[in-house]
Amino acid sequence: MSSSSVQALLICHGKQLQNALGLDSDRARIDVQCLLQSVMQVDRAHLLAHPERSLDEDQHSRYTDLLERRLRGEPIAYLLGLREFYGLSFKVTPATLIPRPETELLVELALQGIPPDGPFRVLDLGTGSGAIALSIASVRPAIEVVAVDVSKDALEVARENSKRLNISNVKLMQSDWFSGLIGERFDLIVANPPYVAVGDIHLSQGDLRFEPSTALTSGTDGLEDIRHISAHAKAHLNPGGWLLLEHGYDQAERVRELLNQAGYSGIFSAHDLSGIERTSGGILKMRSVNSENGEGNTKSGS
Ligand SMILES: C[S@@+](CC[C@H](N)C(=O)[O-])C[C@H]1O[C@@H](n2cnc3c(N)ncnc32)[C@H](O)[C@@H]1O
Incomplete structure (x- = not known):
């Protein structure tokens, strides 16, 4: 997964979140965006402007952890620590x-x-x-x-x-x-x-x-x-x-x-x-x- 592009993660994990939590597609996609922004330390504009970027090893490991917790239902605000x-x-x-x-x-x-x-x-x-x-x-x-x-x-x-x-x-x-x-x-x-x-x-x-x-x-x-x-x-x-x-x-x-x-x-x-x-x-x-x-x-x- 570490070599997958941001774009691929957004599509694949957006769908997973939709299925696991019953979120609508926009909400699920925004959640994945938020997790990616958090581990990459970039804003939304940067993320959307560079869909080809991929995560380094450390970012990948933190992202996987956050995604798994989100898939178990933990609120996105607690995962990011901000609202x-x-x-x-x-x-x-x-x-x-x-x-x-x-x-x-x-x-x-x-x-x-x-x-x-x-x-x-x-x-x-x-x-x-x-x-x-x-x-x-x-x-x-x-x-x-x-x-x-x-x-x-x-x-x-x-x-x-x-x-x-x-x-x-x-x-x-x-x-x-x-x-x-x-x-x-x-x-x-x-x-x-x-x-x-x-x-x-x-x-x-x-x-x-x-x-x-x-x-x-x-x-x-x-x-x-x-x-x-x-x-x-x-x-x-x-x-x-x-x-x-x-x-x-x-x-x-x-x-x-x-x-x-x-x-x-x-x-x-x-x-x-x-x-x-x-x-x-x-x-x-x-x-x-x-x-x-x-x-x-x-x-x-x-
Ligand atoms: C619904 S939350 C509201 C939190 C915040 N005001 C907000 O709007 O996001 C209710 C808050 O009341 C606090 N609370 C519950 N019982 C209380 C009590 N007996 N005395 C003072 N605060 C209490 C809780 O710890 C919690 O932080």
Whole structure:
């Protein structure tokens, strides 16, 4: 195989990946391209411009190893150790969730509510690789972002990402949700918490098989963590502060209900690029005549 051209590898191994993982042909080809780029240390343009090139012995051995792991289903992001999110390149490891494109909606919504200049405090709960916190902080360098995770290993990765991306306005700390944040208040709290029900069939499929279960599962209905966060975030929000939560494709209505029960107003859900209600939020009511009767709650998909 070491003498095969890049072009031949793309065709042959693209087909193998298609068959082994049920990927469509474009996805399979892109995966092979990514593995080749990684071992050859070249960009995509170079790879496509030199289809006749072949791998040297060392590159061939590393490529074979990566291809075999990919054929067994390991996520391409873990094999490369990187994933692009909101235009930034994040290190990822099996200790972190692989940031998803749909989570960029949460970042967009958060940025809409953050003034260009500080002071403004944001809390990112369950930061993982730091994708949400660091993306927000990179666009709003004048604000303060606090990012917590229960996983020490995930925080190590987030710390490395903040260094690699040269982002200095994110404070990372280990905390079981709000337990390490006593007395702290924020203008905006964001979270992409675990929201898959224990036993959900999707956990045994695709990338999810390789991701940490602490990043994925949340009780028998998938809502245990969202329930906890909705109930406790209020004590950590400044008056007029927002809570924004990503949730499962079929959870928007129940999340709006939880926010309503917890006493938020201006409750809304926003759609991701696939048209799915993916992120819901609400504002901490200012003290008012209507503050106890749930008035002001709305549903407005965007
Ligand atoms: C769905 S992942 C989200 C990761 C990252 N924010 C993203 O969007 O890519 C959920 C994260 O919550 C963290 N987590 C789970 N339980 C937690 C807890 N009790 N306190 C703090 N973080 C927790 C997990 O370690 C994981 O990093």
